Amino acid sequence: MTDKRDEFLQKVLAGDFRAVARLVTLVENRSSESAPFLRELFPHTGRAFTVGLTGSPGAGKSTLVDRLAQSYRAQGRKVGIVAVDPTSPFSGGAILGDRIRMQSRSLDPGTFIRSMATRGHFGGLTRTASDVLAVLDAAGFDPVFVETVGVGQGEVEVARTADATIVLLVPGMGDDIQALKAGIMEIADIFVINKSDHPGAEKVETELRALISMSTRPDGWNPLIVRTVASEGIGIDEFVSAIEEYRRFAARSEVRKNERVRIQKERLLELACMQAREELLRDNAAADRIEELARLIAERRLDPFTAAEEVLELHRKNFQ
Amino acid sequence: MTDKRDEFLQKVLAGDFRAVARLVTLVENRSSESAPFLRELFPHTGRAFTVGLTGSPGAGKSTLVDRLAQSYRAQGRKVGIVAVDPTSPFSGGAILGDRIRMQSRSLDPGTFIRSMATRGHFGGLTRTASDVLAVLDAAGFDPVFVETVGVGQGEVEVARTADATIVLLVPGMGDDIQALKAGIMEIADIFVINKSDHPGAEKVETELRALISMSTRPDGWNPLIVRTVASEGIGIDEFVSAIEEYRRFAARSEVRKNERVRIQKERLLELACMQAREELLRDNAAADRIEELARLIAERRLDPFTAAEEVLELHRKNFQ
Numbered sequence: 001m002t003d004k005r006d007e008f009l010q011k012v013l014a015g016d017f018r019a020v021a022r023l024v025t026l027v028e029n030r031s032s033e034s035a036p037f038l039r040e041l042f043p044h045t046g047r048a049f050t051v052g053l054t055g056s057p058g059a060g061k062s063t064l065v066d067r068l069a070q071s072y073r074a075q076g077r078k079v080g081i082v083a084v085d086p087t088s089p090f091s092g093g094a095i096l097g098d099r100i101r102m103q104s105r106s107l108d109p110g111t112f113i114r115s116m117a118t119r120g121h122f123g124g125l126t127r128t129a130s131d132v133l134a135v136l137d138a139a140g141f142d143p144v145f146v147e148t149v150g151v152g153q154g155e156v157e158v159a160r161t162a163d164a165t166i167v168l169l170v171p172g173m174g175d176d177i178q179a180l181k182a183g184i185m186e187i188a189d190i191f192v193i194n195k196s197d198h199p200g201a202e203k204v205e206t207e208l209r210a211l212i213s214m215s216t217r218p219d220g221w222n223p224l225i226v227r228t229v230a231s232e233g234i235g236i237d238e239f240v241s242a243i244e245e246y247r248r249f250a251a252r253s254e255v256r257k258n259e260r261v262r263i264q265k266e267r268l269l270e271l272a273c274m275q276a277r278e279e280l281l282r283d284n285a286a287a288d289r290i291e292e293l294a295r296l297i298a299e300r301r302l303d304p305f306t307a308a309e310e311v312l313e314l315h316r317k318n319f320q
Numbered sequence: 321m322t323d324k325r326d327e328f329l330q331k332v333l334a335g336d337f338r339a340v341a342r343l344v345t346l347v348e349n350r351s352s353e354s355a356p357f358l359r360e361l362f363p364h365t366g367r368a369f370t371v372g373l374t375g376s377p378g379a380g381k382s383t384l385v386d387r388l389a390q391s392y393r394a395q396g397r398k399v400g401i402v403a404v405d406p407t408s409p410f411s412g413g414a415i416l417g418d419r420i421r422m423q424s425r426s427l428d429p430g431t432f433i434r435s436m437a438t439r440g441h442f443g444g445l446t447r448t449a450s451d452v453l454a455v456l457d458a459a460g461f462d463p464v465f466v467e468t469v470g471v472g473q474g475e476v477e478v479a480r481t482a483d484a485t486i487v488l489l490v491p492g493m494g495d496d497i498q499a500l501k502a503g504i505m506e507i508a509d510i511f512v513i514n515k516s517d518h519p520g521a522e523k524v525e526t527e528l529r530a531l532i533s534m535s536t537r538p539d540g541w542n543p544l545i546v547r548t549v550a551s552e553g554i555g556i557d558e559f560v561s562a563i564e565e566y567r568r569f570a571a572r573s574e575v576r577k578n579e580r581v582r583i584q585k586e587r588l589l590e591l592a593c594m595q596a597r598e599e600l601l602r603d604n605a606a607a608d609r610i611e612e613l614a615r616l617i618a619e620r621r622l623d624p625f626t627a628a629e630e631v632l633e634l635h636r637k638n639f640q
Binding site for chain 1: 355358359362363365366577580581582584585587588589591592593595596597600610611613614615617618620623624625626627628629631632635636
């Protein structure tokens with residue numbers, strides 16, 4: 001690592017805003033430049049507590065995260081916020097409105113905010129998001145919040161990348177509670193009923209309590225329920241207490257520790273695949289052959305299993 | 321392939337219900353037994369038109385697919401239906417209610433129905449779903465419908481696996497249309513406004529038309545809008561016509577053809593990774609070392625990039 005690069009790295013570690021922003025951009029663009037930095041930063045990670053928040057659009061996630069950030073800032077903590085947007089698979093664009101709103105939140109220099117689009121191939125988001133979290137972690141931001149929209153598998157996976165998962169509900173969700181049952185019900189460490197001054201808050205809480213009482217988590221944690229009115233700052237202290245309570249629990253939990261090893265194993269295998277893939281596609285002859293194999297498969301002239309064996313063979317031959 | 325296996329394969333190709341059901345189960349369980357069958361079936365695929373339907377819970381997807389299936393059955397076609405359920409990441413269970421409802425739809429022997437859970441690691445669902453589609457395709461089911469819940473990235477990816485993507489809306493969605501804008505707006509080939517006898521159907525259609533008019537698709541297709549009342553069978557003929565119109569368009573489209581090659585390339589690289597991964601984890605020494613590497617990473621004693629290089633090295637050494 002050159003002196004200049006090392007200087008940049010030291011700036012990131014010191015939490016220098018511009019340096020952090022620049023490295024996060026490199027990571028987001030999956031620039032190969034970012035890898036050596038991530039490698040160097042890695043030993044400095046593992047200190048931040050990352051909190052994933054998920055919920056339907058309009059449930060008030062951004063407002064809630066704003067309030068949480070303010071509360072942690074008041075304690076003198078540096079706070080990171082990563083907002084994951086659903087993306088147009090064609091254009092790769094993110095929600096403009098959100099980006100504009102994000103800007104207005106970024107006036108405080110102790111709060112780092114970044115909006116990320118879910119572009120790129122399946123699984124890429126989890127990788128990118130967790131690399132961005134690693135940068136913020138190493139740069140001394142703690143806690144780091146990850147907002148995601150929706151309850152799809154992708155969002156669930158991003159939420160699981162975080163140390164704590166918070167599911168945001170609002171009164172009057174109707175069918176959505178049904179979907180929760182089977183979906184993210186069991187990954188929520190804390191449920192937040194926002195807009196709890198609206199009619200129906202009681203009903204949502206009752207239903208949630210019933211669902212929670214029916215299931216037992218392997219780690220023994222009983223998900224907490226917090227009621228908030230984020231727009232008026234109501235319930236934020238209780239929410240922060242709930243997060244801290246879970247943080248203390250997770251630090252002691254053996255089940256959580258094993259889960260972290262399991263997640264690292266998944267991610268390691270994914271990373272190895274991604275590295276092999278990049279090596280292959282950087283090689284022109286190999287890339288051409290892979291394109292040709294894909295065409296043969298699309299035309300049903302070759303089955304994907306035979307083609308995959310050839311891809312593995314290509315990798316072995318080229319990268320001894 | 322033994323005689324017995326070949327006999328089984330011939331049954332699947334002939335559309336034998338029990339044989340198809342058994343192979344689909346093998347595929348769903350990711351049994352290694354299924355690979356040789358998938359390989360043999362592959363040349364017989366590519367004939368079915370697969371239609372992905374996505375939308376919020378309660379929008380009426382199942383009823384709509386039922387009606388579509390009836391309509392295609394009346395034309396003498398064999399219809400496949402694959403319902404993808406959100407899953408509890410802990411228990412791996414699927415929505416019981418849906419499964420029960422699915423059963424009641426399976427009385428007609430010309431309709432093959434399977435409910436799939438989204439268990440397993442990220443990306444696995446797309447793989448499994450597309451393998452199940454391949455089995456149904458080879459077995460002569462056409463069209464094959466894929467129902468998914470929600471608008472998360474995972475669901476989007478499953479929908480894209482299909483030849484046509486249909487997004488289901490209902491009047492009074494409010495915020496959801498906003499999410500659509502950036503999310504799956506541009507992957508929808510056909511929009512269906514179900515429950516269109518409810519107030520607000522006009523408003524949803526007007527908003528949709530405005531959104532469609534603002535965007536241009538690279539393939540030149542103008543997404544169709546169909547209004548239905550699935551529970552009363554209203555609009556189903558128009559819906560079927562819209563699907564067939566898009567089918568004719570897609571068959572001619574060069575952009576779609578390139579897109580199919582691109583999808584096959586992604587899937588080929590994924591499959592190669594998955595094969596390498598399985599080879600590695602079957603080897604006890606390699607599997608132990610990977611577990612150890614994951615633990616070292618979780619304890620921040622080793623960075624994931626160095627570990628990934630060792631994983632690739634392990635693969636090269638063990639599987640020359």
